Amino acid sequence: MKRRNFLSTAGIGSAAAMLAAPALAQGQPSVTWRLASSYPKSLSTLWGISEQVSRRIAEITDGGFQIQPFAAGEIVPGLQAIDAVSDGTVECAHSLGSFKIGADPTWAFDTSLPFGMNTRQTIAWLYYGGGRELVNEFVAKSNLVSIPSGNTGAQMGGWYRKEIKSLDDLKGLKLRIAGLGGTILQRLGVVPQQIAGGDIYAALERGTIDAAEFSGPFDDEKLGFQKVAQHYYYPGWWEGTANVGLYINLDKWNALPKHYQAALEAACSEAMSHCIARYDNGNPDALLRLVAEGAQVHAFPDDVLAAAFTESRKLYDEYAASNENFRKIYESWSAYWARQQQWLRVAELPYDYVNSAQAAALAAGAAGAAAAPAEAPKN
Template sequence: MDRRQFITRAGAVSGSAVASSLTLAAPALAQSAPTLRWRMTSSFPNTLDTLFGSSKLFSQTISDLTDGRFTIDVFPAGELVPGLQAFDAVQDGTVEAAHTVLYYYVGKDPTFAIGSSIPFGLNARQQNAWLYNGGGNEAIDAFLSDYGVTAFPAGNTGTQMGGWFRKEINSVADLQGLKMRIAGIAGQVLAPLGVIGQQLAGGDVYPALERGTLDATEFVGPYDDEKLGFYQVAPYYYYPAFWEAGPTVHFVFNKAQMETLPPSYQAAVRTASALCNTRMLADYDVKNSRAIRSLVGKGVKLRPLPQDVLSAAYDSSRKIYADLSASNAKWKAIYDPWNQFRGEIYEWFRVAEYTNDTFAYSQQASGK
């Protein structure tokens, strides 16, 4: 065999081997990165572009990270299931995922609230510190596993407003018999003060307030509240929402479905969730600072909650937490370490953050 024949034959064998390896590799690659299409139901209407928009950002990021192989279609509240049934839809397998707030489900167990926000709890930075570095995510995930779901932080609104009231509130006495839309465990805290708490999805609040079925409502903050038009039927806008100093929104997934995902897709879910968690707070900080000026310009009466209301609510919350710790083992298992974390991080924030902020804000307010 001459040299030319040898090279030709060797090239043919080599080419055959490469083709064979590509044939073997292609199915393996396709198997490790399958084409999947999931559905996510939201607890929020699509008119709330920052809240609902977080789920759209999540969906787009997942698609980008997986080269379009893993897509998640997002549906606003009411399109597939009512907004307050988003968690149940994931639990029973109706959809693979939900975009919701865990404190909506305190009717199942009050412990749900700790993963989002409880009265006189953590602000947004402290909440993220607890979730990511204080054992919070692990504790919440262990609790949720009993429901067959897993969840990732999906955003934070920052400290919310205390809400819209049809009449002025000057003291605790003015809360007697007041019908208020209020989410999570906060309604239980305000009940001893005379408030009749009601839980309604966002789209149902304005009509109830307009008809007088509600006397007051809390929702989020200036940006979303202005879009929903609450100022047109309830002129008094109170602050702060002591029950939501830094509420976390979550992406909730059916645990069995999540475990079937390839590791790279699971990593994409974690990465996209973390992006949304950061982005939402940044969006709200900018949009709320503009919207509050707009609302005041429209004649909204901006008021701080009276001190006796805050004090009475604080005492009420501590009693409720003590009672729950004595009667609910799941609550106690998460609340006790959370409360210890709260005490420690409050001490630190009082040293630097509070001192700096208080002085700087006072100087700006005085016109300097």
């Protein structure tokens, strides 16, 4: 190549680069937000989604969009994070809609309903069953938009100072519990208490409460509940899933460039996948460690589960009859729940049941003992 041609070509390349840089800068406005989490930093997974979303949004936008996360209590108390977004104190928050059921039980649909769908079913409803559209239509009334951003999977039923042997043992029990599970248990004699995650241990240690539920082994171990209450129950029927939303001030969301909105959706979706994976990875070993420390694992008595399920459906019917917000979403949610149970009984549940039974047989030294699959639904 002749020197003159090379210089000419190089000049064109340099000019193109000089022209491209200002164009890129114009498409990358500088945006800085604050994120208030409802969780303490000790909960590495629930707090971790705030750190992950903040880091990834900066990487995706080449530093143009910065989100600074703050743990519960650093700007506002954990249970007030959503309100802080609504009134513009902060731009966004990681929290549970179920923390706000005192204002309207409809908020629970963005987290979970007792005896509702599992995690995969919930994500399917949100993204493909019209759930997100219905939820965001509702939360827009509070100047908010919600993006699914994390999930605990199915939870445990909490820590109790005394055994729960029958329905009668619930009467007068002071239990820390969030969401509609507390409303249902109240109808069965429990005295529900709503306490932020970082404050539960102290209340349980002082005897202010008799029992506490929070999440599952991976989180509960970090909070140390096993040191003050040894009876650990399952299943956490009030949270067979728990969707953590990134609640965003609607005005701030609408002001974001479209490519920043898309980047935030992508970062939240990635955080959701990692959150579920971290819980699935961490819960098994955490449960073994808790048992080694003295935790006694129990199933809830059948009469407790049966009574709670019956009350859950009575409660939803009552809300639907008196609350138009609730009725509109419940019609979609309940129909989707029913269809999903049919599929679960055909494939997922029998597969998991057989696997679980064979694993138990191997552990007991009786490998090969066939387990009968769950009965498939009949047409």
